[in-house]
Amino acid sequence: MTAYPKTAALMARGAEFLGSEHAILCGAMSWVSERNLVSAISNAGGFGVIACGAMTPALLDAEITATRTLTDKPFGVNLITMHPMLFDLIAVTAKHKVSHVVLAGGIPPKGSIEAIKAYGAKVLVFAPTIALAKKLFRSGADALVIEGSEAGGHIGPVSTGVLAQEFLPALAEEHIVFVAGGIGRGEAMAGYLEMGAAGVQLGTRFAAASESIAHANFKKAFFRANARDAIASVQVDPRLPVIPVRALKNKGTEEFTAKQIEVARALDAGDLDMGAAQLEIEHFWAGALRRAVVDGDVERGSIMAGQSVGLVTEELPVATIIANLLSECEVARAKRLELA
Ligand SMILES: Cc1cc2nc3c(=O)[nH]c(=O)nc-3n(C[C@H](O)[C@H](O)[C@H](O)COP(=O)(O)O)c2cc1C
Numbered sequence: 392m393t394a395y396p397k398t399a400a401l402m403a404r405g406a407e408f409l410g411s412e413h414a415i416l417c418g419a420m421s422w423v424s425e426r427n428l429v430s431a432i433s434n435a436g437g438f439g440v441i442a443c444g445a446m447t448p449a450l451l452d453a454e455i456t457a458t459r460t461l462t463d464k465p466f467g468v469n470l471i472t473m474h475p476m477l478f479d480l481i482a483v484t485a486k487h488k489v490s491h492v493v494l495a496g497g498i499p500p501k502g503s504i505e506a507i508k509a510y511g512a513k514v515l516v517f518a519p520t521i522a523l524a525k526k527l528f529r530s531g532a533d534a535l536v537i538e539g540s541e542a543g544g545h546i547g548p549v550s551t552g553v554l555a556q557e558f559l560p561a562l563a564e565e566h567i568v569f570v571a572g573g574i575g576r577g578e579a580m581a582g583y584l585e586m587g588a589a590g591v592q593l594g595t596r597f598a599a600a601s602e603s604i605a606h607a608n609f610k611k612a613f614f615r616a617n618a619r620d621a622i623a624s625v626q627v628d629p630r631l632p633v634i635p636v637r638a639l640k641n642k643g644t645e646e647f648t649a650k651q652i653e654v655a656r657a658l659d660a661g662d663l664d665m666g667a668a669q670l671e672i673e674h675f676w677a678g679a680l681r682r683a684v685v686d687g688d689v690e691r692g693s694i695m696a697g698q699s700v701g702l703v704t705e706e707l708p709v710a711t712i713i714a715n716l717l718s719e720c721e722v723a724r725a726k727r728l729e730l731a
Pocket of ligand 1 (some may be wrong): 417444542545572574592594595596
């Protein structure tokens with residue numbers, strides 16, 4: 392018997408889809424979502440997802456093997472669609488019979504959804520528009536994650552609240568849709584579940600959990616930060632595209648703005664050609680998340696964090712974070728049912 396019956400009822404579809412007790416995914420976070428955090432999330436009844444990021448197939452192989460030694464519960468693997476060895480990585484998930492694969496970072500290339508489904512796994516995708524979401528469902532995707540601009544990491548331009556109002560009425564009855572971005576408490580979870588979401592995905596709330604291997608400096612930066620400190624990177628010059636990333640402001644974010652101005656001026660002066668200029672911008676943040684998460688360089692590293700970082704004030708075990716979310720959701724749901 393669950394301690395959260397009203398929440399369990401709202402999450403039933405999502406939990407069944409994931410094979411977990413609760414329909415709460417911990418979104419993949421590069422360098423953070425490795426064996427320790429992923430197994431802790433799944434052992435606590437949530438659904439952990441390994442962030443493959445730029446890993447080689449051999450590294451992913453080792454990470455899945457290690458995660459399996461720490462949990463017998465289901466977990467997923469997040470693959471970045473533009474990884475040059477995407478199909479080799481899919482072969483690794485197939486070898487381990489990983490039950491769920493999340494394709495992130497762009498439109499899944501031809502054949503990738505089919506390759507995952509061929510060994511019997513379920514595929515979760517992201518889509519910025521309803522039309523694209525429908526197309527991906529037609530191509531075989533099993534579930535959709537909608538992620539608003541409040542989220543940490545790479546973001547789109549639309550807030551979670553607006554995406555939820557657009558996508559859930561259009562898709563959630565027929566399809567499994569998870570909502571991500573800016574969720575820090577159970578009351579917000581209750582709202583999205585009542586709107587038809589099958590479950591929720593959180594990243595920021597879990598990044599500084601006790602089981603997260605993130606450096607102590609990274610965690611401290613989270614505890615100190617307010618929502619307004621988690622800012623999206625800004626593009627200074629239309630010729631030099633910047634993919635927006637939400638991270639805590641620091642020396643690195645200031646220097647990035649200065650760098651863009653410097654490169655734009657060099658472009659104007661003819662000291663750099665367009666290709667070289669764009670590469671300088673693209674390479675600025677190379678390795679920066681690792682510097683912050685692994686090395687603890689919170690001055691110049693990229694401390695990716697969502698706006699819900701203001702709700703993260705102390706280091707808590709994953710099981711406590713999940714229990715808090717569930718009990719907040721349960722109380723919110725009970726109140727609304729009383730009023731109904
Ligand atoms: C430090 C950090 C790293 C992230 N890295 C990835 C990643 O490698 N792949 C990905 O699909 N999403 C990544 N995300 C996004 C999360 O998976 C998740 O969708 C997001 O954090 C949810 O929003 P929230 O931060 O408001 O909870 C990252 C987020 C953070 C905070």
